[in-house]
Amino acid sequence: MNSTTTTAAVHATPEGEPARAHDPILGTYKRPPMELVRGEGVYLFDRDGKRYLDFVSGIAVNALGYGDAGLRSALHAAADGLVHTSNLYHTAPGEALAQQLVDHSFASQVFFCNSGGEANEAAFKFARRWARTINDDKAEIVALRGAFHGRLFGSLAATDRPAYRLPFRPLAGGISIVERDLNDVAAALDATTGAAVIVEPVQGEGGVRVLDHGFLRELRALTRERNAALILDEIQCGLGRTGTFFAYEQAGIEPDILTIAKPLAGGLPMGAVLMTDAIAAAIKPGDHGTTFGGGPFVASVASYVVGRLSDPALLAHVRETGAWLGEQLQEIAQRTGRIRGVRGVGFMWGMDIMGTAAHVVSEAMAAGLLVCTAGEYTVRLLPPLVATRDELAEGLAVLESVL
Numbered sequence: 001m002n003s004t005t006t007t008a009a010v011h012a013t014p015e016g017e018p019a020r021a022h023d024p025i026l027g028t029y030k031r032p033p034m035e036l037v038r039g040e041g042v043y044l045f046d047r048d049g050k051r052y053l054d055f056v057s058g059i060a061v062n063a064l065g066y067g068d069a070g071l072r073s074a075l076h077a078a079a080d081g082l083v084h085t086s087n088l089y090h091t092a093p094g095e096a097l098a099q100q101l102v103d104h105s106f107a108s109q110v111f112f113c114n115s116g117g118e119a120n121e122a123a124f125k126f127a128r129r130w131a132r133t134i135n136d137d138k139a140e141i142v143a144l145r146g147a148f149h150g151r152l153f154g155s156l157a158a159t160d161r162p163a164y165r166l167p168f169r170p171l172a173g174g175i176s177i178v179e180r181d182l183n184d185v186a187a188a189l190d191a192t193t194g195a196a197v198i199v200e201p202v203q204g205e206g207g208v209r210v211l212d213h214g215f216l217r218e219l220r221a222l223t224r225e226r227n228a229a230l231i232l233d234e235i236q237c238g239l240g241r242t243g244t245f246f247a248y249e250q251a252g253i254e255p256d257i258l259t260i261a262k263p264l265a266g267g268l269p270m271g272a273v274l275m276t277d278a279i280a281a282a283i284k285p286g287d288h289g290t291t292f293g294g295g296p297f298v299a300s301v302a303s304y305v306v307g308r309l310s311d312p313a314l315l316a317h318v319r320e321t322g323a324w325l326g327e328q329l330q331e332i333a334q335r336t337g338r339i340r341g342v343r344g345v346g347f348m349w350g351m352d353i354m355g356t357a358a359h360v361v362s363e364a365m366a367a368g369l370l371v372c373t374a375g376e377y378t379v380r381l382l383p384p385l386v387a388t389r390d391e392l393a394e395g396l397a398v399l400e401s402v403l
């Protein structure tokens with residue numbers, strides 16, 4: 001048995017940069033050397049006691065920030081109940097959560113899984129299963145330029161990042177990526193072979209691009225006309241982040257299928273696929289499954305989180321404070337001359353930087369602010385939805401000082 005300690009194994013490189021000794025975790029992420037040990041409100045603290053204002057929120061997961069008293073009580077209460085039984089049996093928390101999501105949406109049924117990527121894979125299967133009830137040739141799925149839908153073989157095929165895709169070909173077939181243009185989607189979505197179009201109402205990883213509401217409405221009309229499902233991926237932009245519970249509400253449309261994950265269970269892994277009656281009617285026992293999805297522990301925590309994220313007062317705060325945040329970013333762009341463009345909505349913003357975004361991320365981190373990238377030149381801000389105007393202003397001042 002290995003008796004040596006595995007924590008905080010940090011040493012210095014010849015250049016004086018602190019670096020970690022051999023890391024037993026596979027290097028799929030390039031992590032900075034600091035180690036985070038605790039959080040409080042919108043702040044994280046590292047092992048040396050340094051405080052970071054967090055505008056990443058675990059990549060849009062920690063909507064309630066850190067140490068939220070209600071979330072902690074929900075976790076304790078959930079731990080007093082069943083943790084797992086499998087999907088072979090009924091348990092109440094998953095059914096209550098599904099009903100809550102149905103009550104807050106267009107959907108009539110919900111499938112639970114464990115991550116965003118899995119939710120999109122399930123959505124593709126459900127869309128094809130439904131489309132084949134119309135015509136057996138209907139299998140093609142169309143995604144958009146700039147899309148990010150996940151890292152699994154189907155969701156990666158719908159993700160527009162050559163560096164993520166190329167080493168892993170062949171990806172799942174029958175999935176293509178077209179320009180964010182109605183004519184291009186219309187050309188790719190044949191009425192006899194097209195099963196679905198998948199869209200993020202706000203593209204997150206692709207540079208925080210808010211899709212035009214008129215374009216979303218046209219996509220809705222086109223998919224109806226071609227008998228194809230409209231799948232909205234709200235894994236990053238849903239559950240309050242844009243200032244409405246779901247982003248699609250602002251475009252005045254309803255999808256056939258919607259995927260969510262990230263903040264759903266307050267940091268526990270959970271994804272969900274919401275769907276209309278028509279899609280649900282095509283799915284039969286045995287068509288899809290997951291051992292863990294929607295288990296009682298995670299579902300009862302998610303019920304609490306959904307209650308908080310659907311609170312009209314929180315959503316109004318995100319809308320109003322988010323609009324103010326966008327104005328502040330525009331002003332910073334004018335004052336510094338270092339930003340080529342500002343895009344976003346609610347608590348989801350991207351800034352195109354002169355220079356690389358990674359450089360700004362590391363300078364901001366050194367100055368006590370966590371931000372992340374969305375592509376090579378875009379700095380992305382995803383503060384906890386509970387962040388106050390003062391806390392946001394504190395982060396903006398740091399950001400401006402490092403630009």
Ligand SMILES: Cc1ncc(COP(=O)(O)O)c(C=O)c1O
Binds near residue numbers: 236
């Ligand atoms: C819009 C969108 N879809 C899908 C995913 C994949 O989610 P996960 O990392 O939970 O598999 C992400 C993750 O960033 C995302 O932002």
